[in-house]
Amino acid sequence: MDTQLPSQPTPILEIAWTRFAQLDAISSKRTKTHLRMRRLIATLGVLATLFAILSQGIPLESGLLGVVVRGLLILLPVLASGFAAYASAFYSNGDWLVSRAGAEEILKEIYAYRTILQNSSNRRAWLEKRLVEIQRSVYRGMNGELTMDAYKGQLPPHYNPENPASDWGFHDITGDEYFRFRLEQQLNWHSDRVVKRQNERKRLQALILISGGVGVFLAAILPLWVALSASFTAAFIGWQELRNLDAVVRNYSKVRMELGILYDHWKSLDESEKTETEFFTMVKSTENILWSQNVEYIKAMQEALKESDLDEEAGLINRVIKEARESDERLKQSMEDAVVDFTRERLGESEETLTETFVTALNSLAEEASSDLVQAELAAMQKSIMEHFGGLKSTLAEIAEEFAGVEIGSNTPPAVLNSLLTRYPKTQDPKG
Template sequence: MENQTQQATPILEVAWTRFAQLDAMATERSKAHLRLRRWIAALGILTTLFAILTQLYAESLNPLAAWVLKFIFIFTPIAASILAAYVSQFYSSGDWLVTRAGAEEILKEIYAYRTILKNTPTRRMWLEERLGEIQRSVFRGMNGEMILKPYKGPIPPSPRFDPKYPDYDPGFNDLNGDEYFLFRLENQLSWHIKEINRRQKERTRLKVYILAAGGLGALFAALGQPLTMWVALAAAFSAAFIGWQELRSLDSVVRNYSKVVLELNILSDHWKNLEGEERDQTEFYKTVRSTEDILWSQNVEYIKAMQEALRDSDLEEEASLVNRVIKEQRESDRRFRGAIADAVVDHTRESMLDSEQTLTETYKTTLGTLAEEASSDLVQAELAAMQEAVQEAVENITERIGLFSSLQAIRDEFAGVEIGSNTPMSVLNDLMSRYPKSTDAKG
């Protein structure tokens, strides 16, 4: 495989980086979701357990131990409801399934670039366009919130492409038929065989647990007191196991993987049956297309099954406790704010009424004393003095207005006369006789 040392092209580095980003996000979010769902199921079982223990033993314990037991009993359903509400808020969309679909589609196009298109001059532009289309599709599938973390690990990413494995795919060289068969077809066939056996063991184990919990519940009920109360715990285990089985959608996954293993086995057998000269370009391209179509169809079916499982196993009921509390808190806050506003308005209204009453009383009192105060000698003397002053001021103003008018008339009448040494005496006498006499004291 001399072409394994081929220099990496920039577009392949970009493609592997985008694949690694989406793959890492899908893995991280999927594991976090399953971890939280385990906690929710465990807290549901613990709620029932502590309810039984509180009923049976709280009265016989010392006060501190009894208080701790009751506290845990109260805390567990609240914690379960908070976790359920959190998962419903941040994981109900199944965004990791969208990123998983994007990652697998990029991987499909990477192998097409390295096999079928390896002799096509425009393959770099083709892969660039496909990367853009896939990323836009992921963006739409995540409702416009594509929040990715930077990827700083190896390219191609481990553990799927780990150099410690003897037949690992280096990721950057073009592939011939035998290399594709080894790195892609055989690798995926081995992975699906291992995975289907793991899922089958998990499915069998869950069914055994469900049957055992149901049998214990029936046994406790048949034995009567004091074991009757423990029937509720057996029912809690049964509900948790059934819910987990539905969430994992193991029946659909096993059927899906079984079909993939069957089809890949058929392709593997066909390739192995070809002689050296029969493994030509036509058979090579046919194997690539068939393998990628099978894997992509499996990926689509898996995502569809997981999305249906998420819808069927929603946490609305588990989250109802904390959601109802939050709703009541909002209503309480609304009522509190309304009460504050009402108190301020009521206080303002009372203050305004008090002010109105005080001012009205002041007005009435002032009105009642006004006539009496006006008839007093002091007020009468002040009023007389004010009247005299007003009359004097009016007379002065009238006199000044008359003087101003007379002067204005004289000026208009003698406007064309020049007063000087040549002015006739008769004109001067007439002017002086017309000039108004002032009543102001001289000097």
């Protein structure tokens, strides 16, 4: 049977639930903020790569659009680096994991107080001591900076009066109540969560494969855009490593199995078999399983934080942009080389064609020169020249013989000079 609810909460339980609520609230808030920060950094990285590619095709002289693209290209990496530096400074130590561990440990002790220790006269002092130890442990885990807002919500924080399976939190509970409030609730939560994490893991794996395949396709047709595909792949892989889904799915699966075994055992008992020993055994086993799961989860998340380097993630943005520009330069250079090679090849072909044409023309001339008609014309020309120069030679010889005794000088009579000049052969060349 269910126990009668007391009219007033027990002070020590009220304190314990308040401390749990504080740690639970700060852990949830910091976890959500950290994940939003990481999503933002990854998104800025992809956008920076996109605008780096667009800037190669949109010159600065194109007007307002070119100025906007260049401005975003400068602004986005700066913002990504700034957010990465902020996250490294305020979220790299995983303090929300410490507060989560503290909250879960307090919750474990609250249920021990309300079940196993319900007949102990020293349970108030025991719970008070455990609260002191847990708070000091959390303080040390946060490096002496235990900054938390005062909790002003309802207690317990997740209590719903409309839900019969919701725990009021301030009364001692029976075996059936613990089974319903704690064991069954945690079994349902882990069963639902392991399915969600498995689906998330499948989606990320599919996105990684798709972005990689798109990158291979783009490499063949649009090499410059491969950088954008690579940035998507890097973002998905980084998110997968941060979430550490493989370890989480295994952890939740084990908890679901172990709690399922306890669930089946308690459900199989008759009312007469649900003794105090069975009740306390169920409580100890359930709390040990949940606490072990919590420890393993925190270890897995801490390892994921260590492996996930925000500085490296921010540096990746700049490297991707640099590689995109280098790829564009290589593309331009390859295009220039292709033009030069094409021109050189065509010039070489033109030279060969001209040489062949010239040789053909020379051969044609040589063939024409060796023909009978050309040879006859050349012989006639030679004969005419020889006859012309032969007559000229005989005329000059006659003049020389006729005027052999005449001395040509200033005293030579004009009549003799005129007679000499009239004897020289005449040409057809114009005078002057």
